[in-house]
Amino acid sequence: xxxxxxxxxxxxxxxxxxxxxxxxxxxxxxxxxxxxxxxxxxxxxxxxxxxxxxxxxxxxxxxxxxxxxxxxxxxxxxxxxxxxxxxxxxxxxxxxxxxxxxxxxxxxxxxxx
Amino acid sequence: xxxxxxxxxxxxxxxxxxxxxxxxxxxxxxxxxxxxxxxxxxxxxxxxxxxxxxxxxxxxxxxxxxxxxxxxxxxxxxxxxxxxxxxxxxxxxxxxxxxxxxxxxxxxxxxxxx
Numbered sequence: 001x002x003x004x005x006x007x008x009x010x011x012x013x014x015x016x017x018x019x020x021x022x023x024x025x026x027x028x029x030x031x032x033x034x035x036x037x038x039x040x041x042x043x044x045x046x047x048x049x050x051x052x053x054x055x056x057x058x059x060x061x062x063x064x065x066x067x068x069x070x071x072x073x074x075x076x077x078x079x080x081x082x083x084x085x086x087x088x089x090x091x092x093x094x095x096x097x098x099x100x101x102x103x104x105x106x107x108x109x110x111x112x113x
Numbered sequence: 114x115x116x117x118x119x120x121x122x123x124x125x126x127x128x129x130x131x132x133x134x135x136x137x138x139x140x141x142x143x144x145x146x147x148x149x150x151x152x153x154x155x156x157x158x159x160x161x162x163x164x165x166x167x168x169x170x171x172x173x174x175x176x177x178x179x180x181x182x183x184x185x186x187x188x189x190x191x192x193x194x195x196x197x198x199x200x201x202x203x204x205x206x207x208x209x210x211x212x213x214x215x216x217x218x219x220x221x222x223x224x225x226x227x
Contacts, residue, residue, distance in 0.1 A: 032214040043117075043204050043218030044156070088156065092213050099169060101213050105155035 003027055006089055006104030015113050019076040023089035023104045026070065030091040030100075033065050035074045038086045038106065047074070047087075079111045117219035119205050125225045131193040134222045137186055138207030146216060147180055147190050148204040156204070162188065163211055195226045 006023045013019055021035075032051055036044035050056045053067045062075040072091075076083055089104040118137040126132055138145050147159040160170040165182045173180070177196070182188040192199055202223050206216040 034214055036218075043206075043220050046215060046217070049214045094213075099161075099213065101158050101161075103156040103158075 001026060004089065004091060004102050004104045007107055008105055010108040010110055012110045012112060013079055015079060015081060015111055017079050017111075019074075019079050019083070019109060019111075021074040021076075021087050021089075021107050021109070023072050023091075024070055025072075025091060027093065027100075028067070028070060029093050029095070031094055032092040033063070033072045034090040034092075035061075035063055036088040036090060036103075037083075038088060040085075044088055081111045081113045084109055084111050117205055117207055117217055119203075119219040119222050121222060122220065123223045123225075125227065126195055127227050128196055129194045130226075131191065132195045132199075132224060132226075134190040134203050134205075134224070136188045136190070136205030136219060138188070138205070139217055140186070142207035142209050142217075143185075144208045144211060144213065144216075145182060145188050146206040146208070146213075147188070148206065148218075150202045150204060150221070151200075159190070161213075192224075195224075197226045200224055200226050 004025045034049040035047045037047050038044040048063045050063050050065050053065050056063045060077045064073040086106040086108050088106045093100040120135045145162045148156050150156045159172045160180045161168050162182045180190045202221045204218050204221045206218040208216045
C-alpha cells in the first residue's frame with residue numbers, strides 16, 4: 001500500500017461546478033499537508049499548505065484536513081477552465097534525521113466551458 | 114524575482130553519455146530539492162540540500178546519480194552513465210529556511226535517453 005493515495009482521474013466538470021479533490025494517507029505522523037497545481041509541461045505551483053485539522057480558505061480554494069480519518073481534500077468553488085490542471089497533494093513528516101516528504105500521483109482535472 | 118531557473122529545458126542523449134542538469138534557486142532560499150517525475154512513479158524526491166549541504170539523499174536511485182551544490186546560487190544533478198530508464202522530467206525546487214512545505218519549483222528539464 002502506498003503511503004499517499006490519490007485518484008488519478010481524469011475528473012471532468014462543467015464550468016462553475018464545485019470540485020472536490022482528495023487524498024488519503026496511511027502514516028498518522030504526517031504533520032504538514034500541501035496542495036500543488038501543475039499545468040501541462042510546467043513545474044508544480046504551491047496552492048496552499050495546512051498544519052492542523054480543519055479548514056483553510058484562500059479565495060476560491062479551501063483545503064480541509066481530517067487527521068482522525070487520515071484524509072485531506074481540496075475544494076474549488078466556481079471552477080473555471082483555467083483551473084484545468086493536475087492537482088498534487090503532498091505531506092511532510094518532520095522527524096529530525098528522518099524527515100519524510102511524499103507527493104501523491106496527482107488528479108487530472110478538466111473544467112469544461 | 115526570476116524564480117527557480119533550470120537548464121537545459123530539454124536534453125536528448127544516447128545511452129552511456131553523461132548528463133548534467135543545472136539549477137539556480139531563488140535568491141535567499143536556503144533549501145534546494147531535486148525531483149524526478151514520471152508517469153509511472155509520479156514526483157519523487159531525489160535529494161535535499163540545506164545551506165549547500167546534502168541533508169537527505171535517500172531518494173537518489175543509484176550511484177550513477179550525483180548532485181552537488183558548490184554555492185548558494187547553483188546546483189547540479191549529474192547522471193553518468195545515462196540509461197533509457199532515466200528518461201523523465203527533472204525538477205529543481207527551493208524554499209526559504211528549512212521549510213519543506215513552501216517549495217517553489219522550476220520549469221523542469223525534460224530528459225530523453227535513447
